[in-house]
Amino acid sequence: MSFYKVLVIGDVGVGKTSMVNRIVYNTFSEKYKATIGCEFGLKIIEINGESIRIQLWDLAGQDRLGGISRLYCRDANGAIVVNDVTREGNLKQACAWKNSVDENVCMADGTPIPMVLCANKSDMLPPESSITDETIQRFALENKFVAGFLTSSKTGLNTNEALLQLVEKIMSKHKKTTDTTEESVRKQAARKLEPKTQSNAGKKGCC
Numbered sequence: 001m002s003f004y005k006v007l008v009i010g011d012v013g014v015g016k017t018s019m020v021n022r023i024v025y026n027t028f029s030e031k032y033k034a035t036i037g038c039e040f041g042l043k044i045i046e047i048n049g050e051s052i053r054i055q056l057w058d059l060a061g062q063d064r065l066g067g068i069s070r071l072y073c074r075d076a077n078g079a080i081v082v083n084d085v086t087r088e089g090n091l092k093q094a095c096a097w098k099n100s101v102d103e104n105v106c107m108a109d110g111t112p113i114p115m116v117l118c119a120n121k122s123d124m125l126p127p128e129s130s131i132t133d134e135t136i137q138r139f140a141l142e143n144k145f146v147a148g149f150l151t152s153s154k155t156g157l158n159t160n161e162a163l164l165q166l167v168e169k170i171m172s173k174h175k176k177t178t179d180t181t182e183e184s185v186r187k188q189a190a191r192k193l194e195p196k197t198q199s200n201a202g203k204k205g206c207c
């Protein structure tokens with residue numbers, strides 16, 4: 001059974017704990033209870049008949065003031081970056097969070113870990129709002145997120161979809177890393193077996 005560690009990050013009060021509760025327990029509370037340090041949630045999802053265990057790390061938002069802790073980020077496979085669409089300028093904060101994670105953790109091949117952007121509390125947007133799924137998705141892709149969603153921990157809008165898309169990306173990235181390794185091993189072996197021809201024997205410099 002695959003196991004992935006997923007960080008849930010964002011400013012205080014944007015709805016991180018509510019999102020974890022929605023994903024794991026399918027519940028919501030209007031009451032605000034500050035998260036101290038880090039809380040955990042475990043979600044098991046099935047993808048193509050395979051059970052995937054996802055450990056959600058719900059971090060206290062204050063942490064970024066001193067930079068996100070390297071310890072929290074260690075071995076993280078992906079992140080859900082939550083922001084509050086009702087707060088002006090909060091999308092920029094999501095990018096700051098992403099950068100903070102990128103500074104502390106990356107994939108084995110040196111590329112960034114996958115992250116999805118959840119523009120949360122969308123149930124509070126006025127109907128005439130210019131913020132839509134499309135604008136969030138565009139912003140997310142421009143800023144190197146895997147995807148962006150308008151979400152609501154209150155109604156459950158897109159919370160599972162965001163997680164699913166993230167996990168699918170994590171899985172494909174892991175597969176790719178493994179494939180690349182296997183391929184490079186194969187290439188190495190093939191190179192060893194290759195007889196030295198006149199043309200490549202005379203080549204200078206590296207390939």
Ligand SMILES: Nc1nc2c(ncn2[C@@H]2O[C@H](COP(=O)(O)OP(=O)(O)O)[C@@H](O)[C@H]2O)c(=O)[nH]1
Nearest residue numbers: 013014015016017018029030032121152153154
């Ligand atoms: N309307 C609405 N309120 C939300 C949503 N998500 C969280 N909240 C409320 O926002 C407050 C902060 O939520 P919380 O999950 O504790 O934020 P955290 O500090 O990021 O963990 C709480 O009062 C929640 O009930 C949402 O999607 N819609």
Ligand SMILES: [Mg+2]
Nearest residue numbers: 016017034035
């Ligand atoms: Mg919290």
